[in-house]
Amino acid sequence: MSKIEIKNVYKIFGENPEKILPMVQKGATKEEILEETGHTIGLDNVSIxxxxxxxxxxxxxxxxxxxxxxxxxxxxxxxxxxxxxxxxxxxxxxxxxxxxxxxxxxxxxxxxxxxxxxxxxxxxxxxxxxxxxxxxxxxxxxxxxxxxxxxxxxxxxxxxxxxxxxxxxxxxxxxxxxxxxxxxxxxxxxxxxxxxxxxxxxxxxxxxxxxxxxxxxxxxxxxxxxxxxxxxxxxxxxxxxxxxxxxxxxxxxxxxxxxxxxxxxxxxxAKVIKAKIIMVSANKFNGSKNINTIKVNEDSFIDEFLPKVCLTQATIEVVDKSGNIKGYITDKELSTALTKNHSNGVFKSQK
Ligand SMILES: Nc1ncnc2c1ncn2[C@@H]1O[C@H](COP(=O)(O)OP(=O)(O)OP(=O)(O)O)[C@@H](O)[C@H]1O
Ligand SMILES: [Mg+2]
Missing domain, CATH: 3.40.50.300 (P-loop containing nucleotide triphosphate hydrolases)
Structure with missing residues (x-):
């Protein structure tokens, strides 16, 4: 069970939302609904x-x-x-x-x-x-x-x-x-x-x-x-x-x-991607590590540690608040995150 579950929620604003609901469920757009009925679609079949x-x-x-x-x-x-x-x-x-x-x-x-x-x-x-x-x-x-x-x-x-x-x-x-x-x-x-x-x-x-x-x-x-x-x-x-x-x-x-x-x-x-998102988890990592390592907190953004890494070519050890190693980042992960487009899910959630 999730903490919050929103299931197939529709919200229509106006005089008679229930009457309009079937039209929305059949796929009428927000624009059409407004034009034809004066109702406003707030949410259209949202589940999260x-x-x-x-x-x-x-x-x-x-x-x-x-x-x-x-x-x-x-x-x-x-x-x-x-x-x-x-x-x-x-x-x-x-x-x-x-x-x-x-x-x-x-x-x-x-x-x-x-x-x-x-x-x-x-x-x-x-x-x-x-x-x-x-x-x-x-x-x-x-x-x-x-x-x-x-x-x-x-x-x-x-x-x-x-x-x-x-x-x-x-x-x-x-x-x-x-x-x-x-x-x-x-x-x-x-x-x-x-x-x-x-x-x-x-x-x-x-x-x-x-x-x-x-x-x-x-x-x-x-x-x-x-x-x-x-x-x-x-x-x-x-x-x-x-x-x-x-x-x-x-x-x-x-x-x-x-x-x-x-x-x-x-x-x-670099400003919006965190270390923990691109790291390879410690138990899955089988790449080669550099002798140099730099410790980086899992919640740091790439631009906070990139300059150090570029200068030293170190392997990044991603650690949590208590210093436990959670994973590693090498040049490969960094360059994919920063440059690659539409990578067919290379970085699909690693959770
Ligand atoms: N009380 C209301 N009566 C009628 N229409 C409403 C009402 N509240 C919201 N709406 C309509 O529902 C739609 C979604 O509004 P909402 O306030 O959720 O947007 P929002 O994403 O929070 O926008 P913003 O970024 O401007 O805050 C809009 O078209 C709005 O006009
Ligand atoms: Mg709002």
């Missing part, structure tokens, strides 16, 4: 499984259905047809009380526009979800301070949101989501309002946190680089349809259609 501990990124252009999809997970939206289950619970079967409980304890959400309370300080904002859960002030503050530290905001705990930059406010949003200690985090365009350098910092911070916390994250973005950097798997939406699901390498090497190809065309691979 999100596994425990992974970051699943949902990507697509504006209006492709990303927010509609994520809102089904905590049932802010009911599907016109199809099933949504979270940790084995069918969300459509929750009564009002259980639904409130489910939202408070099972998942947290981070939004694009921070969603902080302007009249509460940083520590009060971060502790808010705990307050709702009924935790006492001392415990709230203790946990809130831990999370404030985790996102690098110590010293700012008694400031108000309007005293912070956008990037700092987003860190508060992230700390608040971490504080409730839910195993699922839903992030809708969480970094999209940040300027590029700060955004890249936040991505790195999320990757670092995730290496320790192993939450199940559904992350929404319209940015391909961000998807590739963060996602273990990526689902690409176009006009409410899921056009491709795959690992970053699957998406780069084998784009499913022109829509995905258009996204992938100009990607800077």
């Amino acid at each position: 499984n999100v596994e425990e501990g992974e970051t699943f990124v949902c990507m697509g252009l504006s209006g492709s259905g990303k927010s509609t999809l994520i809102r089904h997970i905590n049932r802010l939206i009911d599907p016109t047809s199809g099933q949504v289950s979270v940790e084995g619970t069918n969300v459509m079967e929750l009564n009002e009380k259980n639904l409130i409980d489910f939202r408070r304890h099972r998942m947290s959400m981070v939004f694009q526009r921070f969603g902080l309370f302007p009249h509460k300080t940083v520590i009060q904002n971060v502790g808010y979800g705990l307050e709702v859960q009924g935790k006492k002030i001392d415990e709230r503050n203790k946990i809130a301070m831990e999370k404030i530290e985790a996102v690098g905001l110590n010293g700012f705990e008694h400031q108000y949101p309007n005293q912070l930059s956008g990037g700092m406010q987003q860190r508060v949003g992230l700390a608040r989501a971490l504080a409730t200690n839910t195993s699922i985090m839903l992030m809708d365009e969480a970094f999209s309002a940040l300027d590029p350098l700060i955004r890249s910092d936040m991505q790195k911070q999320l990757i670092d946190l995730q290496a320790q916390l192993k939450k199940t994250i559904v992350f929404i973005t319209h940015d391909l680089d961000e998807s590739l950097r963060l996602g273990d798997h990526i689902g690409i939406l176009n006009d409410g349809k899921l056009v491709q699901v795959g690992t970053p390498i699957d998406i780069i090497m084998n784009p499913a259609d022109d829509y995905v190809s258009a996204f992938v065309k100009d990607v800077n691979r």
